[in-house]
Amino acid sequence: MKFSLNRDLLLKPLLLVSGAVERKSTLPILSNILLEVSGQSLTLVATDLELEMVAQTQVDNQGGDGKVTIPAKKLLDICKSLPEQSLITFELQDENIIIHCGRSKYSLATLPAHDFPNIEQWQGDIEFRLNKSQLLRLIESTHFSMANQDVRYYLNGMSIETEGNEIRSVATDGHRLAICKIADDNLQLPTRQVIVPRKGILEIIRLLDPVDEPVTIYLGSNHIRIVDTEFSFTSKLVDGRFPDYRRVLPRNGDKVLLAQRDELKQVLSRASILSNEKFKGVRLNFGSNELKITANNPEQEQAEEYLEIEFPYEPLEIGFNVSYILDVLNAVKEEGIKFTLSDANSSVVIEGQESGEALYVIMPMRL
Numbered sequence: 434m435k436f437s438l439n440r441d442l443l444l445k446p447l448l449l450v451s452g453a454v455e456r457k458s459t460l461p462i463l464s465n466i467l468l469e470v471s472g473q474s475l476t477l478v479a480t481d482l483e484l485e486m487v488a489q490t491q492v493d494n495q496g497g498d499g500k501v502t503i504p505a506k507k508l509l510d511i512c513k514s515l516p517e518q519s520l521i522t523f524e525l526q527d528e529n530i531i532i533h534c535g536r537s538k539y540s541l542a543t544l545p546a547h548d549f550p551n552i553e554q555w556q557g558d559i560e561f562r563l564n565k566s567q568l569l570r571l572i573e574s575t576h577f578s579m580a581n582q583d584v585r586y587y588l589n590g591m592s593i594e595t596e597g598n599e600i601r602s603v604a605t606d607g608h609r610l611a612i613c614k615i616a617d618d619n620l621q622l623p624t625r626q627v628i629v630p631r632k633g634i635l636e637i638i639r640l641l642d643p644v645d646e647p648v649t650i651y652l653g654s655n656h657i658r659i660v661d662t663e664f665s666f667t668s669k670l671v672d673g674r675f676p677d678y679r680r681v682l683p684r685n686g687d688k689v690l691l692a693q694r695d696e697l698k699q700v701l702s703r704a705s706i707l708s709n710e711k712f713k714g715v716r717l718n719f720g721s722n723e724l725k726i727t728a729n730n731p732e733q734e735q736a737e738e739y740l741e742i743e744f745p746y747e748p749l750e751i752g753f754n755v756s757y758i759l760d761v762l763n764a765v766k767e768e769g770i771k772f773t774l775s776d777a778n779s780s781v782v783i784e785g786q787e788s789g790e791a792l793y794v795i796m797p798m799r800l
Contacts, residue, residue, distance in 0.1 A: 434525040435496035436470050440515050440534070446477050446488030447509055449664050452636050454505040455481035465502035467549045468523075470494055478549070479505060484633055485552045487665040496524075500546040503530055511539055552667050557651025557658060559595060559625055565661075566643045567615050568650070571602045572634060574613035574791045577760045579631050580606035587673030590630040593657070595622035603678055609757050610678055611764070613791040628675055629657055633668030640666060682794060683780050686773035688746045690719065691786060694770045698762045700738040704728040705755040707736040714800045715755040719744045719774075728755070751777045752800035758783070761793045 447466070455463035458481065467478040475492045478485065515521065515534050522533040525543070532539040563571075572591065580588035583606065592603040598621060601614040629637075637659065641648075651658040659666045704715050708728040718725040719742070726738040751774065761783050762770065769786030783793040 434470060434499035434501065435523065436475065436492040436494045437520055437522040438475065438490065438492040440512060440519045440521050441517060442490045442492075443475075443521060444512050446490050446663070447512055449488045449640065450477045450479040450486040451505055451509055452639055453479040453481055453484040453486040462502060462544050462548050462550070464504060464506070465544055465549070466505040466508065467500060467502050467546060469500035469546070470496075471498050478551075480550055480552065481632075482550060482552075483630060483669050484636060485667040486636075487667075488663060499525065501525055501530060502544045502546055502549050503541055507541055552656070552669075555653050555656055557653045557656070559623060559652040560649065561595070561600075561620055561622060562647045562649050563600070563615075563617070564645045565641045565648055566645055567617070568648060568659075569638065569641045569643050571600060571613050571615055572638055574764050575602045575604040575611035576634050576638065577764065578604040578606060578609050578611035578793075579634065581631065583607070587628055587671055587675055590628045590671045591634050592626055592628050592675040593652075594624075594626045595620075595652070596624045597622060603675065605676065605678060608754070608796050609760075610681065610794040611761075611791070612678065612793075615790070625652060626675060627652055627657060628671035628673060629668055630671050633657070636668070637666065640664065681780075682792075683773070683775065683782055685779070686775045686782055688719075688744070688749065688774045690724075690742060690744055690772040690774070692724075692740070692742060692770050692772065694762050694765060694768055696740065697770060698759065700726055700740050701755055701759055701762070704736045704738045705759070707734045708755055712798070713754045713756045714752050714798050716750060716752050716800055719746075719749040719751075721745060721748070749774065749777060751781070752798040753781070753795060754798055757795045761795070764793075765791065 469476045473491055473494055475490050477488050519534050524531045529540045530543050583589055594601040598618055599614055599616050604611050649660045655670055657668050704726045707730055708715055709730045715728045721744055724740040724742045729735040765785045767785035767787050771784050771786045773782040780794050780796045
């Protein structure tokens with residue numbers, strides 16, 4: 434097995450697949466990348482048994498076809514540090530792979546390719562195409578509300594739902610809920626709900642660029658697969674039932690506040706500096722023409738901020754985790770923000786004034 438290629442042609446697919454490499458595995462082979470040469474094509478595969486990433490590039494094959502696994506981090510570090518546009522030659526000798534580049538020479542230990550785990554071949558029973566920018570918007574609008582290491586394991590991920598011409602993403606950690614939906618008249622999809630694990634969601638965000646190029650998405654009973662011209666990404670699904678979030682959507686909000694996103698973000702960010710580091714609580718006092726925001730901490734320090742508003746209702750005081758509101762304000766792309774409230778003990782609904790594409794629910798805090 435011997436082949437050569439330009440360093441830059443190797444670096445891009447190597448960076449793409451490296452996100453799936455398991456760093457703390459008890460199985461040594463999961464720290465490796467599988468390199469498979471077939472004709473003039475080189476396929477790179479990495480997996481942690483939950484995710485699998487596949488990318489391809491062209492090579493000058495000077496030996497027979499073959500496959501081998503190489504330590505991922507070492508290969509990536511070597512490749513990054515070699516000069517741009519340099520020619521790299523790989524040659525398998527016994528148990529080692531020899532890498533030549535100019536007068537540089539590296540010998541890396543390999544592990545047998547037949548031991549490399551392969552996520553079983555499967556056929557997705559639902560297949561559709563979306564623009565990368567749409568898929569990215571769907572995920573970035575909600576991913577911050579996923580739970581992290583919650584004992585309710587089905588919350589440590591994102592629910593992706595298809596229904597007719599709509600695709601929805603839903604994430605919740607039990608204290609807040611984020612929903613985003615995209616409608617596309619070209620789609621006609623069956624009703625389906627899957628839970629993609631947290632690591633898979635974060636990897637998708639890393640892989641996608643906000644461009645109007647289509648990717649194909651396959652949903653199976655146990656996997657989701659996203660196929661692009663440059664890569665194929667597969668993730669196992671979380672086996673569990675996502676909570677029925679429709680039951681917790683507040684329906685009795687009778688007070689509406691319209692605000693400018695950037696203005697609100699600035700005053701909340703400043704107030705949060707003196708909030709309790711652990712609970713991040715701020716108190717919002719809604720008056721008829723001003724919003725008073727106060728925060729304090731165990732060191733008896735206090736912040737007060739004011740914002741001019743129109744609130745033609747009874748005064749209302751309500752406490753929130755300020756990080757949750759800031760996450761929403763960072764996710765909403767519109768300038769105008771709409772808050773729908775009812776009383777001090779009820780959740781608030783936050784959405785953009787215009788599109789209504791994404792909706793956020795935040796539970797209040799007792800302060």
